[in-house]
Amino acid sequence: MSSVGTMQPVPDQVRADLLRPLLRTSWKFYSLVLILGAIVVAALAAWATQMTLGFGISGIRWPIYWGFYVTNFVFWIGISHAGTLISAILRLVNAGWRRPVTRCAEVITAFALMIGAMFPIIHLGRPWLAFWLFPYPSERMIWPNFRSPLVWDFFAINTYLTGSVLFLFLPMIPDFAVVRDRATGMRRRIYGALALGWRGTPTQWHRLETAMQIMAVAIIPVAVSVHTIVSFDFSMAPVPLWQSTIFGPYFVAGAIFSGIAGLIIAMALLRRFLHLERYLHPVHFQNLGKLLLMMALLWGYFVFNERLVTYYGNRVSDMQVFWRTQRLTFAPLYWTMVGCNFVLPLVIMGISRFRTITGCVIASIGVVIGMWLERFLIIVPALGHKYLPYSFGVYRPQPVEIVITIGTFAAMALLYVLFAKFVPIISMWELTAVQHPGPALIPPATAEHPLGETHA
Amino acid sequence: MKAIYGLYTEGTAAQRAVDHLRAAGVADTDITILSPEPREDLAFSHMHAPTYMWWFACLGGLIGCATAIALVYITETSWPLVVGGLPIVAWWPNLIIMFELTMLGAIAATVITLVVSGGLARTRQGIYDPEVSSGSILVGVERPALAAIAAYEQALSTTPGARIKKI
Amino acid sequence: MAHKWGMAADLDRCTGCGACVTACHAENNISTVGAEQAARGRAKHWIRVERYWEGEFPDVHMKFRPVMCQQCDNAPCEPVCPTYASHHTPDGLNAQVYNRCIGTRYCANACPYNVRFFDFFNPSWEKPLHLQLNPDVSLREVGVMEKCTFCVQRIKATAIQAEAENRQIKDGEIKPACVQTCPATALVFGDLNDPESDVSRLARSPRGSKLLEDLGTLPKVTYLSKQTQP
Numbered sequence: 033m034s035s036v037g038t039m040q041p042v043p044d045q046v047r048a049d050l051l052r053p054l055l056r057t058s059w060k061f062y063s064l065v066l067i068l069g070a071i072v073v074a075a076l077a078a079w080a081t082q083m084t085l086g087f088g089i090s091g092i093r094w095p096i097y098w099g100f101y102v103t104n105f106v107f108w109i110g111i112s113h114a115g116t117l118i119s120a121i122l123r124l125v126n127a128g129w130r131r132p133v134t135r136c137a138e139v140i141t142a143f144a145l146m147i148g149a150m151f152p153i154i155h156l157g158r159p160w161l162a163f164w165l166f167p168y169p170s171e172r173m174i175w176p177n178f179r180s181p182l183v184w185d186f187f188a189i190n191t192y193l194t195g196s197v198l199f200l201f202l203p204m205i206p207d208f209a210v211v212r213d214r215a216t217g218m219r220r221r222i223y224g225a226l227a228l229g230w231r232g233t234p235t236q237w238h239r240l241e242t243a244m245q246i247m248a249v250a251i252i253p254v255a256v257s258v259h260t261i262v263s264f265d266f267s268m269a270p271v272p273l274w275q276s277t278i279f280g281p282y283f284v285a286g287a288i289f290s291g292i293a294g295l296i297i298a299m300a301l302l303r304r305f306l307h308l309e310r311y312l313h314p315v316h317f318q319n320l321g322k323l324l325l326m327m328a329l330l331w332g333y334f335v336f337n338e339r340l341v342t343y344y345g346n347r348v349s350d351m352q353v354f355w356r357t358q359r360l361t362f363a364p365l366y367w368t369m370v371g372c373n374f375v376l377p378l379v380i381m382g383i384s385r386f387r388t389i390t391g392c393v394i395a396s397i398g399v400v401i402g403m404w405l406e407r408f409l410i411i412v413p414a415l416g417h418k419y420l421p422y423s424f425g426v427y428r429p430q431p432v433e434i435v436i437t438i439g440t441f442a443a444m445a446l447l448y449v450l451f452a453k454f455v456p457i458i459s460m461w462e463l464t465a466v467q468h469p470g471p472a473l474i475p476p477a478t479a480e481h482p483l484g485e486t487h488a
Numbered sequence: 489m490k491a492i493y494g495l496y497t498e499g500t501a502a503q504r505a506v507d508h509l510r511a512a513g514v515a516d517t518d519i520t521i522l523s524p525e526p527r528e529d530l531a532f533s534h535m536h537a538p539t540y541m542w543w544f545a546c547l548g549g550l551i552g553c554a555t556a557i558a559l560v561y562i563t564e565t566s567w568p569l570v571v572g573g574l575p576i577v578a579w580w581p582n583l584i585i586m587f588e589l590t591m592l593g594a595i596a597a598t599v600i601t602l603v604v605s606g607g608l609a610r611t612r613q614g615i616y617d618p619e620v621s622s623g624s625i626l627v628g629v630e631r632p633a634l635a636a637i638a639a640y641e642q643a644l645s646t647t648p649g650a651r652i653k654k655i
Numbered sequence: 656m657a658h659k660w661g662m663a664a665d666l667d668r669c670t671g672c673g674a675c676v677t678a679c680h681a682e683n684n685i686s687t688v689g690a691e692q693a694a695r696g697r698a699k700h701w702i703r704v705e706r707y708w709e710g711e712f713p714d715v716h717m718k719f720r721p722v723m724c725q726q727c728d729n730a731p732c733e734p735v736c737p738t739y740a741s742h743h744t745p746d747g748l749n750a751q752v753y754n755r756c757i758g759t760r761y762c763a764n765a766c767p768y769n770v771r772f773f774d775f776f777n778p779s780w781e782k783p784l785h786l787q788l789n790p791d792v793s794l795r796e797v798g799v800m801e802k803c804t805f806c807v808q809r810i811k812a813t814a815i816q817a818e819a820e821n822r823q824i825k826d827g828e829i830k831p832a833c834v835q836t837c838p839a840t841a842l843v844f845g846d847l848n849d850p851e852s853d854v855s856r857l858a859r860s861p862r863g864s865k866l867l868e869d870l871g872t873l874p875k876v877t878y879l880s881k882q883t884q885p
Contacts, residue, residue: 043524043525043623044622044623047622047623085776086775086776086777086797086798087758087773087775087776087797087798088692088697088775088776088797092760092773092775093695093696093697094696094697094698094763094769094772094773095696095763095764095769096696097760097763097764097773098760098764152759155759155760156757156758156759156798157756157757157758157759157760157773157774157797157798157799157800158756158757158758158796158797158798158799159757161757162757164737164738164755164757165737165738165757167559167563172755173566173567174567174738174739174755175563175564175566175567176737176738177569177571177734177736177737177738177739178559178560178563178564178578178581178582178585179571179572179574179578179581179734180734180735180736180737180761181735181761182735182737182759182761183585183737184581184584184585184588186737187584187585187588187589188584188588190588190592191588191589191591191592191595194592194595194596195591195592195595198595198599202599202602205608206524206525209621210524210621210622212621213618213620213621213622214618214621228603228608228609229607229608229609229610229613230608231522231613231614231616231620232522232523232524232620232621233520233521233522233536233607233614234521234523234526234527234532234533234534234535234536235536235537235605235606235607236606236607236608237523237525237526237533238526238533238536238539239539239541239601239602239605239606240526240602240606241526242539242541242542242602243541243598243599243601243602246541246542246545246594246598247595247598250545250591250594250595250598251595253587253591254588254591257584257587257588257591261584265761268734268735268765269731269735269761269764269765270731270765270767270870270872271764271765271767415764418767418769419767419768419867419870420705420722420767420768420769420867421707422703422705422706422707422722423705423768423769425696461524461525461526462525464524464525464623465525465526465527465528468499468525468527468528468529468530569739569742569743570733570742570743571730571733571734571736571739571741571742571743572729572730572731572732572733572734572735572743573728573729573730573743573873574734
């Protein structure tokens with residue numbers, strides 16, 4: 033049953049609805065940008081203070097040398113896996129319900145990656161030298177150490193960022209052409225430049241769709257590799273509970289998990305504030321909710337695997353960190369994480385009565401909190417409790433770290449709001465194209481369905 | 489005259505116009521068709537030449553892979569630094585760099601092929617009408633021969649209410 | 656033959672006095688950070704005396720062990736540095752190149768001995784202590800990692816002198832600051848590639864063991880265990 037096709041508004045309505053945010057601005061937009069902008073400016077000021085006064089104003093200490101910043105890094109790179117799953121995987125399996133959702137998801141990917149990629153620079157002791165990670169013939173005659181996981185991070189994140197931005201930009205070209213034709217003056221010139229002279233010949237459409245296919249195929253392994261390589265930042269160091277071979281798949285699953293949650297929240301907000309009820313239906317949220325449920329189960333599976341193997345091995349240093357998270361200092365955070373990541377999504381998404389849009393959003397907020405805690409609980413308890421008890425320590429986050437963390441959430445919201453103001457947040461041509469599916473998508477007529485049914 | 493074209497709101501009407509233009513002797517490559525979304529259900533959507541984009545993507549990937557191998561090997565051997573007992577040219581970690589640059593090459597090649605073969609970002613474009621982005625399909629002939637204009641106009645007027653424009 | 660510098664620490668002789676810590680600070684221009692920052696874990700003791708209490712009163716024992724960079728042959732801190740600031744030299748030392756360090760602190764996380772320290776602030780010395788700085792050792796600015804170097808400045812100085820005099824380095828000629836200062840001569844420094852050197856003989860001692868040996872880091876400091884009372 034095509035739930036999307038039967039309720040589809042006519043193309044003119046589609047264009048009118050989706051271009052409205054671009055053409056009309058209310059005071060709510062300006063006040064939102066102002067508030068979010070102020071928080072982002074505060075975060076930037078905090079970072080500038082850290083660079084001027086020295087890294088000592090943060091909570092980092094011997095021996096816990098990674099704290100909030102690396103937590104945020106892994107967290108935001110994780111959120112960025114939303115777009116890849118929705119756009120690329122669902123595009124490849126021809127799931128029609130993805131159409132209104134793809135651009136929302138790809139935007140999250142692009143901006144979450146940009147924010148996440150800031151943190152390897154923010155957490156450096158000498159961030160003004162971050163460009164040394166780039167392989168260029170330097171006068172010092174030295175190149176980056178390709179055996180270091182941080183250099184792998186640099187290559188992986190840059191490849192993923194380039195791929196995601198292009199994956200986001202290419203299908204925006206026909207929509208830019210629509211805006212170009214309706215705008216005047218400077219806006220017409222800017223959108224015209226962005227549209228790259230798009231006309232809409234069959235050749236162009238075919239080339240564009242082929243390019244999207246290739247990008248979808250290419251971006252999935254890149255996304256898997258990115259978060260695996262981020263997990264290598266931990267599994268390559270001989271720290272208790274870090275040297276686990278399960279970290280690669282565990283992190284990728286966690287990333288997709290948090291990405292779906294972020295997407296649900298973004299979609300719910302867009303639906304409410306841009307009045308997209310006609311395009312983002314409860315069935316979209318239900319489908320994403322089912323994916324969230326599946327990823328919650330997968331997350332639970334990986335955590336169980338990791339914990340059981342550690343528990344069974346019963347090594348002294350490993351078990352110390354194990355109990356530290358489950359029973360001692362970090363127990364409140366640990367059990368909150370389990371509740372948010374496992375119990376809450378299972379209850380809300382598992383019972384179909386609760387799988388409403390509100391229910392999905394509540395579960396997603398829980399997952400976002402839980403996944404942030406999970407990153408924190410991987411990093412800090414282990415670093416504070418390595419092998420030599422004399423050097424154990426306790427990490428206390430300081431205002432600069434807290435302000436920057438809050439600032440990244442505000443930055444994400446701000447970038448999203450600005451994007452929705454300048455680009456149609458749902459791909460118009462993909463929505464109108466669904467009403468004219470290609471012959472391959474129409475199954476042959478049978479005795480039961482003489483004309484064949486269109487699969488949206 | 490730069491072009492003669494018709495604007496159609498129905499896809500089948502546009503297809504009829506294309507068929508009539510072909511009957512009037514216009515070659516496939518001379519018919520300009522512009523649509524606001526891809527129309528896979530109509531025959532004119534499949535009139536384009538096949539694309540070699542997949543091959544170019546693979547070629548881009550190979551170039552990326554070769555670049556990566558050269559980068560890691562040459563830089564690691566130019567100043568051999570021992571780290572943690574690993575070999576100077578350690579292929580397991582180098583594989584990661586090779587993979588990332590391969591994918592980057594494939595992605596870049598895809599985008600470049602799209603821009604070049606789709607005729608994007610060119611200074612001189614063909615005809616265009618803003619009605620296309622509002623939902624109409626444009627079918628026409630650019631630089632028509634003076635003698636054939638009447639025949640083209642008749643071919644394009646197959647649907648009542650079609651808007652014919654000459655520029 | 657190339658040198659392979661190593662150390663031995665006799666826990667039977669060590670009294671836990673901490674003179675090695677002070678000497679190291681003096682020799683290597685390590686600034687003190689003040690009581691507040693030290694409580695926040697910012698002290699940079701390249702060599703530290705780890706002290707553990709065992710047992711219940713009145714049968715309390717105190718155990719201590721001087722811990723410095725073990726200059727591991729299979730150092731986990733080396734492959735993770737993105738800029739080659741931490742790498743292995745031909746004479747077996749783990750070198751920390753301050754100029755290359757961008758402060759990712761990955762090396763410190765990877766070090767199982769927690770012997771790597773980060774400069775949280777620019778170092779400062781109250782006058783007139785700035786007159787005491789060692790001109791052979793560079794000052795580290797905020798944001799770089801630092802650690803015990805086996806007093807590489809003394810190793811290099813002796814090597815240059817020996818080469819100028821066209822002779823080999825004698826065993827016991829190089830003394831890092833901690834080795835020089837220890838009143839109980841608990842610390843010994845020398846060439847592990849020379850089977851007759853003091854440090855090689857102590858490395859072969861039946862009392863000898865390595866710290867966290869099971870992690871496979873191949874550390875080059877041999878700890879000689881305390882003789883227990885009969």
